Amino acid sequence: MVLDRRQFLKRTVHSAGVAVAASLAVNAISQPDGPGRFSSPGLYAAESSPKKASRYIDVHTHIGTTWNGNKELTPDGLLRWMDDHDIEKSVLLPLTSPESSSFLLLTEPALAAAKAHPDRFIAFCSIDPRTSLRGGRKGFLDVISRYVEQGARGFGEHKVGLNFDDPLMMQIYDVCQELQIPLLFHMDNQRGKDQPGLPRLEHALATFPKLNFLGHGPGWWASISGGLTQKELASYSKDKVRPGGAIDKLMEAYPNLYGDLSAGSGANSISRDREFGREFMIRRQDRLLFGTDYLQPGQPVPQFELFDSLDLPKEVTSKIYRGNAERVLKLNS
Numbered sequence: 001m002v003l004d005r006r007q008f009l010k011r012t013v014h015s016a017g018v019a020v021a022a023s024l025a026v027n028a029i030s031q032p033d034g035p036g037r038f039s040s041p042g043l044y045a046a047e048s049s050p051k052k053a054s055r056y057i058d059v060h061t062h063i064g065t066t067w068n069g070n071k072e073l074t075p076d077g078l079l080r081w082m083d084d085h086d087i088e089k090s091v092l093l094p095l096t097s098p099e100s101s102s103f104l105l106l107t108e109p110a111l112a113a114a115k116a117h118p119d120r121f122i123a124f125c126s127i128d129p130r131t132s133l134r135g136g137r138k139g140f141l142d143v144i145s146r147y148v149e150q151g152a153r154g155f156g157e158h159k160v161g162l163n164f165d166d167p168l169m170m171q172i173y174d175v176c177q178e179l180q181i182p183l184l185f186h187m188d189n190q191r192g193k194d195q196p197g198l199p200r201l202e203h204a205l206a207t208f209p210k211l212n213f214l215g216h217g218p219g220w221w222a223s224i225s226g227g228l229t230q231k232e233l234a235s236y237s238k239d240k241v242r243p244g245g246a247i248d249k250l251m252e253a254y255p256n257l258y259g260d261l262s263a264g265s266g267a268n269s270i271s272r273d274r275e276f277g278r279e280f281m282i283r284r285q286d287r288l289l290f291g292t293d294y295l296q297p298g299q300p301v302p303q304f305e306l307f308d309s310l311d312l313p314k315e316v317t318s319k320i321y322r323g324n325a326e327r328v329l330k331l332n333s
């Protein structure tokens with residue numbers, strides 16, 4: 001209850017700030033040429049520029065240096081790129097498992113960036129389920145709830161070299177369900193491991209029906225197609241989608257399952273069979289979230305052009321590009 005109250009207060013204060021900013025903007029507009037105090041150049045230069053009603057909320061980015069040989073993506077570099085691409089807000093995802101990246105991306109820098117730019121960044125938190133902690137499940141609950149108190153709105157990127165329903169993984173899902181935060185996971189044959197048909201994911205979905213799972217990665221997106229071999233769970237197939245894909249089956253059965261369209265795997269799942277991809281996006285318009293996996297300056301991102309080229313109905317894109325993220329991340333509450 002303490003947590004809820006603190007969060008409530010934090011959000012109320014934030015909303016009040018937004019309201020003040022909005023009224024300032026109205027004042028400024030109502031006297032565009034006046035010598036009013038709002039015309040002073042650079043008055044608010046030190047503050048982050050509020051960007052409203054943009055096209056996208058990006059549920060998948062990483063600040064820092066993710067892979068060896070990559071250039072660092074700073075919060076300012078990410079903000080500039082977001083401005084160039086009409087992205088209002090981005091989710092900053094830590095990576096804390098040794099299998100997940102070359103360098104670990106910790107939760108603290110994500111929280112700090114979101115605190116500095118609360119209107120642009122949304123921090124998630126992450127802890128590897130094999131971390132030495134006192135107190136077992138309670139220890140994880142303590143650590144993760146402290147991150148939530150500091151502003152984390154979700155858990156992930158959960159990219160761990162264990163089976164998807166390993167007891168240690170299930171413990172994390174249990175804690176996230178209790179804290180009512182969504183969990184964004186990566187799946188392939190090395191991290192968040194499963195089998196064709198995704199029975200391990202189904203086990204987790206059924207065990208934690210109140211936890212929203214956001215699926216990402218080659219193992220997840222390959223499962224848009226049926227008839228997969230184990231090897232294909234790590235592949236980026238260019239073949240037409242075969243019937244019986246686990247994603248559609250599981251989304252039908254479990255309302256707590258979503259897809260994060262970021263990265264090469266997300267783009268490929270739609271572009272490999274454009275007709276199926278377009279129908280899938282329309283059919284699952286309430287379960288799909290726009291994302292990029294932008295993690296280094298200058299990185300090409302196919303999602304913008306690809307989704308534009310599908311000529312999707314406006315009500316579909318407005319949900320996928322931002323409405324679903326606002327709902328799942330509780331951005332308006």
Ligand SMILES: [Zn+2]
Binds near residue numbers: 062093293
């Ligand atoms: Zn990622």
